[in-house]
Amino acid sequence: MHRRILTGERLVAVFLCGCVLFNYPVLSLFDRGGPFLGIPLVYAYVFSAWAGLIAVMAWVIERHVD
Amino acid sequence: MLNAPVIIAVSLLYLALLFAVAWWGDRRADQGRSIISSPTIYALSMAVYCTTWTFYGSVGRAAVSGVGFLPVYLGPTLVMALGWFLLLKMIRTAKANRITSIADFISSRYGKSHLLGGLVTVIAVVGIVPYIAWQLKAVSSSISLLLSYPEIVMPQRSTTLPVSADISFYIALILAAFTILFGTRHLDATERHEGMVAAIALESGVKLLAFLAVGLFVTYGFYDGFADIFERVAADDKLRQLTTAIPSGQGYTGWFSLALLSGMAVLFLPRQFQIAVVENVNEIHLKRAAWLFPLYLLLINIFVLPIALGGLLHFAGQGVDADTFVLTLPMAQRQEGLALLVFIGGLSAATSMVIVETIALSTMVCNDLVMPILLHIRGLALGESKDLSRLLLGIRRGAILVILLLGYLYFRLAGEAYALVSIGLISFSAVAQFAPVMIGGMYWRGGTRGGALAGLSAGFLVWGFTLLLPSFAKSGWLSDDFLTLGLWGVELLRPQQLFGLSGLDEISHCLFWSFFANIGAYVVVSLLRPPTAIEASQATLFVDALKHTRPVGAALWRGRAEVADLLSLVGRFLGPQRAESAFAAYARRRGSVAGEALEADAELVHFAESLLAGAIGSASARVMVASVAKEEPLSLSEVMNILDESSQLRRYSRELERKSGELEAATRELKAANVRLQELDHVKDDIMSSVTHELRTPLTSIRAFAELLNDDPMMPLVDRKRFFALMLFECERLTRLINQTLDLAKIESGNAEWLGSEVDLKLIIEQSLAATSQLFHEKGARIELDLPTEIPLIKADPDRLIQVLLNLLSNAVKFLPSQTGCVRLTLRVDAEGVEVSVADNGPGIRPEDQQIIFERFRQVGDSMTDKPAGTGLGLPISRRIVEHFGGRLWVESVLGEGATFYFFLPFVQAEVSLETAPA
Numbered sequence: 005m006h007r008r009i010l011t012g013e014r015l016v017a018v019f020l021c022g023c024v025l026f027n028y029p030v031l032s033l034f035d036r037g038g039p040f041l042g043i044p045l046v047y048a049y050v051f052s053a054w055a056g057l058i059a060v061m062a063w064v065i066e067r068h069v070d
Numbered sequence: 071m072l073n074a075p076v077i078i079a080v081s082l083l084y085l086a087l088l089f090a091v092a093w094w095g096d097r098r099a100d101q102g103r104s105i106i107s108s109p110t111i112y113a114l115s116m117a118v119y120c121t122t123w124t125f126y127g128s129v130g131r132a133a134v135s136g137v138g139f140l141p142v143y144l145g146p147t148l149v150m151a152l153g154w155f156l157l158l159k160m161i162r163t164a165k166a167n168r169i170t171s172i173a174d175f176i177s178s179r180y181g182k183s184h185l186l187g188g189l190v191t192v193i194a195v196v197g198i199v200p201y202i203a204w205q206l207k208a209v210s211s212s213i214s215l216l217l218s219y220p221e222i223v224m225p226q227r228s229t230t231l232p233v234s235a236d237i238s239f240y241i242a243l244i245l246a247a248f249t250i251l252f253g254t255r256h257l258d259a260t261e262r263h264e265g266m267v268a269a270i271a272l273e274s275g276v277k278l279l280a281f282l283a284v285g286l287f288v289t290y291g292f293y294d295g296f297a298d299i300f301e302r303v304a305a306d307d308k309l310r311q312l313t314t315a316i317p318s319g320q321g322y323t324g325w326f327s328l329a330l331l332s333g334m335a336v337l338f339l340p341r342q343f344q345i346a347v348v349e350n351v352n353e354i355h356l357k358r359a360a361w362l363f364p365l366y367l368l369l370i371n372i373f374v375l376p377i378a379l380g381g382l383l384h385f386a387g388q389g390v391d392a393d394t395f396v397l398t399l400p401m402a403q404r405q406e407g408l409a410l411l412v413f414i415g416g417l418s419a420a421t422s423m424v425i426v427e428t429i430a431l432s433t434m435v436c437n438d439l440v441m442p443i444l445l446h447i448r449g450l451a452l453g454e455s456k457d458l459s460r461l462l463l464g465i466r467r468g469a470i471l472v473i474l475l476l477g478y479l480y481f482r483l484a485g486e487a488y489a490l491v492s493i494g495l496i497s498f499s500a501v502a503q504f505a506p507v508m509i510g511g512m513y514w515r516g517g518t519r520g521g522a523l524a525g526l527s528a529g530f531l532v533w534g535f536t537l538l539l540p541s542f543a544k545s546g547w548l549s550d551d552f553l554t555l556g557l558w559g560v561e562l563l564r565p566q567q568l569f570g571l572s573g574l575d576e577i578s579h580c581l582f583w584s585f586f587a588n589i590g591a592y593v594v595v596s597l598l599r600p601p602t603a604i605e606a607s608q609a610t611l612f613v614d615a616l617k618h619t620r621p622v623g624a625a626l627w628r629g630r631a632e633v634a635d636l637l638s639l640v641g642r643f644l645g646p647q648r649a650e651s652a653f654a655a656y657a658r659r660r661g662s663v664a665g666e667a668l669e670a671d672a673e674l675v676h677f678a679e680s681l682l683a684g685a686i687g688s689a690s691a692r693v694m695v696a697s698v699a700k701e702e703p704l705s706l707s708e709v710m711n712i713l714d715e716s717s718q719l720r721r722y723s724r725e726l727e728r729k730s731g732e733l734e735a736a737t738r739e740l741k742a743a744n745v746r747l748q749e750l751d752h753v754k755d756d757i758m759s760s761v762t763h764e765l766r767t768p769l770t771s772i773r774a775f776a777e778l779l780n781d782d783p784m785m786p787l788v789d790r791k792r793f794f795a796l797m798l799f800e801c802e803r804l805t806r807l808i809n810q811t812l813d814l815a816k817i818e819s820g821n822a823e824w825l826g827s828e829v830d831l832k833l834i835i836e837q838s839l840a841a842t843s844q845l846f847h848e849k850g851a852r853i854e855l856d857l858p859t860e861i862p863l864i865k866a867d868p869d870r871l872i873q874v875l876l877n878l879l880s881n882a883v884k885f886l887p888s889q890t891g892c893v894r895l896t897l898r899v900d901a902e903g904v905e906v907s908v909a910d911n912g913p914g915i916r917p918e919d920q921q922i923i924f925e926r927f928r929q930v931g932d933s934m935t936d937k938p939a940g941t942g943l944g945l946p947i948s949r950r951i952v953e954h955f956g957g958r959l960w961v962e963s964v965l966g967e968g969a970t971f972y973f974f975l976p977f978v979q980a981e982v983s984l985e986t987a988p989a
Contacts, residue, residue: 012154015360019151026144026329028322042297044313047137047375054147054368061151061361 014064018057025053072219072406077413084414085248085421088269092252095268106267107351109358115267115345116363117274119146119336120370121423122208123201123494125277125416126393128371132378133392136312141325142494143371145333147364155616156337157356159512160347163615168684172343172504173434176526178688179511179612180519181604187438187689189523190504193530194340194434195473196538197500198427200493202477203484205420206245208393210238212416215397216409222398224391242478245424246471253429254466263429267349270426273418278370280415281396285373287408288380288399296376303379312379327578328495334505335498340430341423348430424474432469437687440465445690459645462685484545495577496537499584503529506589515609518596525592532568532584537576540565603704627672631699636678639698643685652681675699761811764942768800768807775800810943817950824954828863829871831897831904838875839895845883851891858897864904864975870951874959877944878908878971885912885969903957903976911968920961924949948973 024030034049041048098105106112124142131139149156160175169175173194177187214237215222252266293299303309336342350356381395390398397416400408441462506529507522542548554564563569566576568583601609633653641649656677675695682691695701775793779785785793816822839853846853882893894909915923924945945959952959952973963969 015151015154019148022144022148022151026141026148027326031322031325042300044300047313050137050140050144051368051372054144054364057147057151058361058364058368061364065357065361 011064011067015061018060018064022057025057026050072216072409074217077213077216077410080410080414081417084417085244088272088421089248089251091272092265092269094265096255096263096265099264104264104351106264106271106349107355109355110362111268111271112350112355113359113362113366114271114274115349116342116359117278117366117370118270118341118345118422118426119339119363120274120277120367120419121201122205122416122419124370125281125419126208126212126396127204127494128374129378129381129395130391130393132312132374133382133395137375138325138328139374140371141328142332143367145329145331146336147367148329149333149336150360150364153356153360156509156512157346158353159615160337160343161350161353161356163512163612164347166615167611167688168680169688170348170684171430171434171437171687172338172340172508173438174683174687174689175343176504176507176511176522177438178683179608180507180517180522181602181608182689182692183519183523184438184442184689184693186519186522186526187434187687188442189526189530191431191434191438193500193503193526195431195476197497198340198431199473199476200480200484201497202424202427202474203481204493205424206238206242206477206481209241209417209420210236211394212397212413213237213241215394215401216413219401219406219409220404222388222390222401224389224394236482238481239478242474245421246428246474248421249425249428249470249474250467252425253432253470254463262349264349264351266425266429267345270345270422273422274366277415277418277422278366280411280418281370282373283408284396284400284412284415285377287403287405289373289376292384292399292403293376293380299376299379299383302383306383309379309382313375321575323578324575327575327581331495331498331502331577331581334502338504338508339427339498339501340434341426344426344430344433424477428470428473431473432466435469435473436462436465437685437690440469441686441690442693445693457645458642459648459685462643492541496541499533499537499577499580500530502581503533503584503588506585506592510592511609512612512615515606515613516596516601517592517609518599518601518605520598521592521594521596524595525588525590528591529584529588532587533580536565536568536583537580540576607704627675627701628704629672629675629699629701631675631695633674635698636674636695639694640678640681643682643694649681760942764807765804768804772797772800772804807943810947814943814947814950817947817954825867825869826865827868829866829868830863831861831871831906832857834868834871834875835895835897835906838872838879841872841876842879842883845880846893849883849886849891850889851883851886851893854892854894856894856896858899861897861899861904862977864977866955866975867951870954874948874951874973875906875908877948878973881944881971882908882910882912882969886910887912902978903974905972905974907970907972909968909970914965914967915961915963915969916965917963920963923961924959 031046031050034046095105106115128139128142163169164175167178169178173187173190176190177183180186215224252269253263289295289299293302300313303313337346377395377399378392381390381392381399384399384402385395397409397412400412503526506525507517510517511522539548543550566579568579571579571582574582637649637653638646640652644652656674660673679688679691679695682694685691686694775797779790779793813822835855835857839855879893879895883891886893890911892911894907896907896909898905898907949959952975955975956978957973957975959971959973961969961971
């Protein structure tokens with residue numbers, strides 16, 4: 005039961021973190037500047053943050069065993 | 071290869087394959103071996119979210135706004151992190167109340183209102199039909215594109231063709247037939263379609279595969295990877311803008327609105343509700359799907375921008391619509407197989423959306439729009455006809471056909487108009503109007519039917535005014551004046567700058583004003599009056615859905631009903647056989663034998679109502695059950711009482727749990743006590759038999775001597791004297807035995823009298839030695855004393871202590887060898903107490919006997935040959951006396967080297983009562 009609540013709270017944290025990462029003003033930091041490894045910065049940023057978020061969600065959820 | 075017969079044959083074969091999968095899935099479901107019971111299948115079926123609007127449209131959007139298409143998928147990703155709570159609550163609630171659509175969910179939450187269910191249905195149909203039109207358009211343009219191969223010719227407006235020659239019309243008809251076959255094969259009380267879900271999951275796999283294939287081809291086959299494309303783009307000033315910044319037209323507000331909108335859409339689109347909530351097999355699947363579905367969204371979007379940019383580079387100036395790049399890029403490279411795969415992928419996206427959406431909409435139309443109307447028309451007397459299940463199926467099939475034809479009609483009317491192109495977001499905005507009443511309904515008890523009606527209508531009207539009507543105007547169906555001059559020429563009422571609000575894109579503008587109206591009306595109207603009884607009871611069912619001790623619906627019903635009436639009522643809608651088997655299953659669950667009379671109590675009524683709710687919606691089910699059952703309406707205060715009662719019950723049950731825990735502990739203690747008592751009982755029996763045995767021995771010898779004396783009057787005096795002396799000795803032994811037995815019994819029962827005074831141990835020892843000096847003398851034994859000069863006083867009963875010492879000394883004497891015997895009496899004082907030891911140089915005691923000698927009547931030695939030298943009670947009594955004063959008595963001995971008895975008496979006595987001392 006305790007683990008279950010903890011997992012839920014972690015997921016809410018992931019949600020809030022995502023809200024910050026994918027919105028103004030954080031987004032605007034990557035909205036300019038040159039390409040990163042040949043890939044436009046904002047494009048690289050959004051996709052890597054997105055993949056990171058999914059990885060964290062997977063980690064939080066799959067850790068939860070009950 | 072890409073000619074009409076091949077394309078048509080491949081499409082039909084693919085549809086046949088889907089149908090085979092669906093048929094197999096249904097068959098396995100009937101056998102109870104579900105093929106969709108897996109989180110991966112669940113996540114894949116959720117990907118019905120990605121329609122042709124994603125498959126073809128994302129590239130189109132990316133070609134205009136760069137990364138601006140991404141919030142449509144970021145929103146759902148974030149929402150899925152909350153799916154843990156939100157979706158879980160929706161699934162639990164829907165399962166507990168047999169809710170089969172989002173209209174039913176909302177209507178059920180706000181007091182099972184027909185009006186509310188109908189309103190939700192209307193909003194959903196108005197919002198979704200154009201979206202279905204978009205799917206038809208996408209399929210028909212992809213077909214006409216393929217047919218023009220090897221040329222790439224943008225499809226013409228099909229409105230110029232007669233309906234009978236329009237391929238889209240046939241697509242609509244085929245999809246309708248397909249959906250009818252999938253979704254309405256039989257009437258299921260839970261509205262679950264396992265076969266359909268299996269087919270949808272397969273389609274999701276196919277569209278992802280197709281999109282990744284074309285993405286890889288464009289990025290790595292056509293160009294030299296991501297960097298190559300972006301490098302070429304960087305050389306072009308116009309294109310470069312797409313990759314560097316959030317486009318100025320959209321801005322961060324637009325980005326945010328889009329994410330918010332799509333986050334709500336992924337929860338509340340009728341097809342998402344159908345797949346994620348109604349078709350959910352096991353809520354455990356939600357866990358893995360919560361990250362697998364976002365992963366799917368990520369994968370299907372990786373290549374969107376490269377394809378868009380690649381297409382823009384390749385088709386620069388050729389007038390090729392960016393929406394078709396996914397298909398036209400492979401065609402331009404003569405990749406026939408890949409083009410066909412893409413076409414099948416697009417077909418998958420379209421058919422999966424259309425099938426699930428129309429099934430969901432048809433359920434809503436049937437349960438929340440048509441049935442309530444039919445039930446209200448008394449002339450039809452629906453309540454009395456025998457079997458309505460066919461009628462229900464007919465209505466659903468009709469609804470599917472009508473919805474698809476409406477979609478086609480919209481497509482014919484709109485054509486390439488703006489109203490169709492931007493429909494994805496317009497549709498999302500319509501569905502987002504459900505969010506306040508849904509989320510409010512699940513977390514706020516205060517929302518009422520009036521509030522929900524007001525909120526939904528207000529939001530819907532504002533949506534229509536700020537988004538739908540302008541889209542008509544931009545399509546040229548309405549005068550532009552309305553847009554620029556405002557409604558009735560009032561400038562404040564310009565639909566896209568309502569009350570002068572400017573600077574927002576149209577979606578953000580609509581989202582702000584519609585939510586302002588929606589949430590405002592919902593909250594204000596809800597707060598105008600307290601909830602009615604049924605609103606309060608339904609609110610509790612929904613808000614407390616995740617609690618372990620949620621109240622059950624049956625608790626909130628009171629009245630009278632007949633089992634037969636209920637059975638025939640359910641039979642009318644579900645078919646008599648299904649109804650009977652459902653009732654029999656219910657009876658078995660309740661523990662009564664099938665066929666035995668069921669009691670028509672509140673629970674049975676609730677069961678019947680929820681069966682009906684699955685088939686005709688909760689509002690109609692309530693009306694129908696009310697027609698056969700005499701319900702006594704509960705007042706609000708009664709409902710509150712019941713809800714209070716149930717919270718009281720919860721308290722009681724917690725109390726009970728605690729009590730039962732205590733009881734268990736007490737039982738364990740009692741059991742242990744019982745075991746001990748039984749042991750004691752055995753001991754008592756042993757004592758009884760030993761006492762009688764011990765008493766008999768001296769008695770027997772006394773009697774034998776008496777008989778001898780009696781039989782032989784001529785016995786010489788010497789013998790006579792000897793016999794009398796022996797008899798006297800035995801009598802003394804008998805007396806001693808009886809005294810000691812009584813003494814021990816007294817001590818053990820706690821009735822012994824104890825004196826407590828300061829005792830000088832030196833005195834005690836001297837007295838004991840004096841009393842036993844004769845014994846020592848007789849045996850010719852020595853006694854050695856080892857006493858310290860100062861012996862502190864100790865609190866004890868002096869007589870009892872003398873008894874102990876006498877016992878030990880006389881015991882020692884008994885076992886001493888004659889003439890060489892020596893007893894050593896030692897006294898040691900330490901910080902805690904006094905230790906007295908009596909050591910002899912007798913034969914010693916075997917280790918196995920060292921405990922036995924402290925038991926009653928147990929004397930060491932062969933009882934058959936040795937004559938008992940004592941009563942066998944001395945040591946047990948001594949041990950109890952010592953223990954009474956908080957001390958202990960024990961023996962140490964090496965066989966052949968004598969034995970040493972010790973007792974220790976503490977200065978400070980612990981509270982030791984004899985009852986708890988070990989026996």
